[in-house]
Amino acid sequence: MPILRSAFIALSRNQPLRRFSESSTAGRRMSSRFVAGMTISEAVAAAEALQAHGIASTLDSLGENVTTPQEAQRSADIYHRLLDAIAMRKLKANVSVKLTQMGMDLDPDHALARRIVSDLVDHAVAANTFVRVDMEGSEYTQATIDLVRELHSRPQNHDHVGIVIQAYLYRSAEDIARLTAEGIRIRLCKGAYKEPADLAFPQKTDVDANYVKLSGQLLDSGLYHGLATHDEAMVEAAKAYAKSHNIAPSQFEFQMLYGIRRDLQRKLIDEGYNVRVYVPFGAEWYPYFMRRLAERPANVLFLAKNFFRN
Numbered sequence: 240m241p242i243l244r245s246a247f248i249a250l251s252r253n254q255p256l257r258r259f260s261e262s263s264t265a266g267r268r269m270s271s272r273f274v275a276g277m278t279i280s281e282a283v284a285a286a287e288a289l290q291a292h293g294i295a296s297t298l299d300s301l302g303e304n305v306t307t308p309q310e311a312q313r314s315a316d317i318y319h320r321l322l323d324a325i326a327m328r329k330l331k332a333n334v335s336v337k338l339t340q341m342g343m344d345l346d347p348d349h350a351l352a353r354r355i356v357s358d359l360v361d362h363a364v365a366a367n368t369f370v371r372v373d374m375e376g377s378e379y380t381q382a383t384i385d386l387v388r389e390l391h392s393r394p395q396n397h398d399h400v401g402i403v404i405q406a407y408l409y410r411s412a413e414d415i416a417r418l419t420a421e422g423i424r425i426r427l428c429k430g431a432y433k434e435p436a437d438l439a440f441p442q443k444t445d446v447d448a449n450y451v452k453l454s455g456q457l458l459d460s461g462l463y464h465g466l467a468t469h470d471e472a473m474v475e476a477a478k479a480y481a482k483s484h485n486i487a488p489s490q491f492e493f494q495m496l497y498g499i500r501r502d503l504q505r506k507l508i509d510e511g512y513n514v515r516v517y518v519p520f521g522a523e524w525y526p527y528f529m530r531r532l533a534e535r536p537a538n539v540l541f542l543a544k545n546f547f548r549n
Contacts, residue, residue: 272498273528274301275520279317282520283324285497286332289516293508295331295492297371301521304339308351311342315355317521319362326366333369334359335403335517338383353386360390363399374403376432377439384414391423403467405430406450407439415453419460426465426494427453431533451476458486465515467494471503478512488512 275285279300286296300317318334325332336359342351356372363370372387374380387402401424404411408430418425429446430439440446450468454477457464466477474493481491492513495504507514519527 273496273519275497275518277520277522279320279324279520282321282518283328283330285518285520286330287328289518290331292505293514294504295513295515296518297333297335297494297515298325299335299373299517299519300340301519301527302340302523303337303375303526304344305342306345308342308345311340311345311351311355314340315359318359322359322362322366322368325368332518333371334363335371335373337373337375338379338386339375343379343382349382349386353389356386357390360396360400364395368399370400371426372400372402374405374428374430377408377434380408380410380414384418387423388418388421391421397422401425403428404453405432405439406453407434407446409438409440411449411453412456415456415460419457419462422462424462424464425457426467427457428467447473455480458484458491461490463491465492465494467517469495469500469503474503474507 275282282298282300286298289296298321300314300321302314305311305314318336321334324330325334336356338349338352338356341355343349345351356370360370372383374383384402387400390396390400402418403426404414404418406427406429408414415425427450429450440449447470450470450473454466454473457466458477458481466473468474477491477493480486481488488511492515493507494515494517497516497518504514504516
């Protein structure tokens with residue numbers, strides 16, 4: 240499995256294959272299991288369908304590493320339209336943004352990304368929703384944390400901005416301690432980027448063990464966090480920890496990806512837990528799609544079985 244994971248991560252960076260896949264009918268059909276569509280209206284329709292089953296959503300306009308300020312602003316404009324749609328449709332939804340999509344790479348002090356994301360959080364305050372700042376590769380970890388802490392420090396933003404922390408990084412326990420002390424809400428995931436062994440646990444068993452430990456740390460904080468996993472062992476560990484520490488199901492949520500473990504999503508809702516599904520959309524779906532295959536190579540088999548079905 241580590242070989243397959245490395246192969247898919249390498250493929251996620253293959254630009255010729257990306258251009259071909261994103262422009263081909265077959266590629267878009269293949270991605271449709273994990274990507275809600277190409278447009279805002281398709282993403283909103285997916286969120287409404289989830290909400291009808293008691294499931295909340297977080298909407299993500301796919302894209303990363305823009306190369307001009309104009310591209311960054313165009314990406315931000317899509318999110319402003321999403322926030323308007325969430326408010327207008329009264330969706331139980333928020334948005335997830337990547338800082339590289341907002342221009343983080345374009346200036347050394349990240350002034351552009353800071354301004355763009357600050358404007359998005361202001362809009363989220365007005366729309367009474369929430370901006371989750373996604374975590375990317377480890378070269379962005381500290382800058383992402385710094386920006387979220389800065390935004391969260393403004394009193395009006397306290398309930399409207401949060402962050403993602405990756406369980407495979409050695410530093411994550413310390414980051415969680417610092418962030419929760421400041422009242423910052425966290426989505427915990429395992430991590431989907433290729434990282435060196437001096438920064439991240441190389442073995443899945445160690446990542447899993449750290450995920451369980453960090454889940455307990457989050458649940459103990461008294462804040463409302465999201466535990467992002469499709470691994471039933473991780474889900475059961477969190478449920479058991481919450482029960483043994485008298486933490487009600489209403490005090491946290493499980494988060495999953497669009498198109499993955501729908502059976503588990505329904506089961507958790509039936510058991511009284513909160514569930515939120517990450518709903519990605521847009522034409523720039525290829526890197527996201529390949530990282531999903533890297534995370535769980537069994538998805539390749541699923542796609543192969545279902546590709547030729549109606």
